[in-house]
Amino acid sequence: MGPGTRMTFVKTSGYQSKRSIFLCTELEIHIEKRNTNFRKCITVKKRVAITLWRLATNAEYRTISHLFAVGRSTCCKIANDTCKVITDHLMPKYICLPTGQRLIENIRDFRRINGFPQVGGAIDGTHIPIVAPRDNPADYYNRKGWYSMVCQAVVDANYCFTNVYVGWPGRVHDARIFSNSDIYRQGENGELFPQHTVNINGTEIPVFLLGDAAYPLKSWLMRPFSDFGNLTYEQKTFNYKHSSTRMVVEGSFGRLKGRWRCLLKRLDVATVRVPYVVCSCCTLHNFCEVHGDGINEQWLNGVVGGQDNVFLANLQNNQNNYAENIRGAVASYLV
Structure with missing residues (x-):
């Protein structure tokens, strides 16, 4: 879905x-x-179409009202209500951390990228x-000079979101957001992934996430080696393949914003509703990916992903020997 298609229920060949x-x-x-x-009530098809058009274009409700012959306030209510329903009822189905065979396949798919x-x-x-x-606007004014809300996400090897955490003001330090997320709590409590270790060079390697240099090194989160100009060949190889x-x-962020362009422009909804819109877009993104709705590369023109918008500060690493041993064993394996 994207500009020109957007699941607007335009009939093709009679169906x-x-x-x-x-x-x-589903809805x-x-x-x-x-x-x-x-x-007469507004049909389910029209309610979904109004919502998808709003998310895909960020068009004003005045425009949507003319397109669908529905009052502006009704369009607004329909979009808000449908986003909440998608978040409450579809998101748990389409956005969840992989387990069982799905986890094994995901690990295999990541390995195919670069080993x-x-x-x-x-x-x-x-x-x-x-x-x-209106309330506390300074809290949302980020370091780039505009108002925002932060979305932290985990993705699998096929551009699907497996965890989405959104709602913190743009001014809040991203390290604080990360340390308050369910992902961090689950990782620290050993609940992030099932016990599915492999032995590499005599070290038991658990399933882990990949994060950039701003994230802490944990047994469940691998960051690259700090580059101070004296990295070994193994460490450089690790960093390259990690990146x-x-x-x-x-x-994934690029594809998300390419499909749902409301996330590229200023999201003109009440602050309390922003998480519902973002989570709905992530859920519908997964819906598209799962059901084979491809992405047109032209939709990605001018779309940026994650790190250009986000500045993450280093947390206190609290690194332990186990995490260092895991990273070292993986680095040796990748050479």
Whole structure:
């Protein structure tokens, strides 16, 4: 989905897209309204179409109102309500950390990129532009000079989101956001991935995430070696393959914003509703990827991924020998 297609329920050869119909079926029980004696309700298909058009274009409700012959306030309510339904009911189904056979396949897919073993996901973050809030606007004014809300995400090897954490103001330090996220808590408690270790060079290697140099080194999160100009060949190889493997998260953000262009412009919704919009876009992104709805490379023109928008500060690493041994064993394996 993207500019020109966007699942707007335009009929092709006399029938609607199977994916469009399937999405309506998924949402129908939660958004369907009943006719009254005085007026006909707006159909599920039109409700979903209005929401998708809003997310894909960030068009003003005045424009959407003309397109769908529905009042502006009604369009606004439909989009807000549908985003909440998508977040509450579809997000748990389409966005979750891999387990079982899906985890094994994900590790295999990451390894195919550049040989990196035991990767369960890649983590990064991005700022979502928003309109200056009425309450405490200074909290949302980020270092780049605009108002935003931070979205931290983990992705798999196929550009799908497996964890999304959004809601913190753009001014809040990203290290604080990370340390308060479920991903950090699960990682520290050993609950992030099932026990699926492999022995590499005599070291038991667990499943881990890949994060850039701003993240702490943990047994469950591998960051690159700090480059002070004296890295060994093994360490340089590790860093190169780490970076090329982790690029999938930036690609995921790019594909997300290419499809749902409301995340590229200022999101003109109440601050409290921003997380619902972002989570809905991430869920629908996964829906597209899972059901084979491809991405047009032209949609990515002018779209940026994660790190250009986000500045992550180093956390106190609290590195232990186990994490160092894991990184060292993987570095030797990759040579």
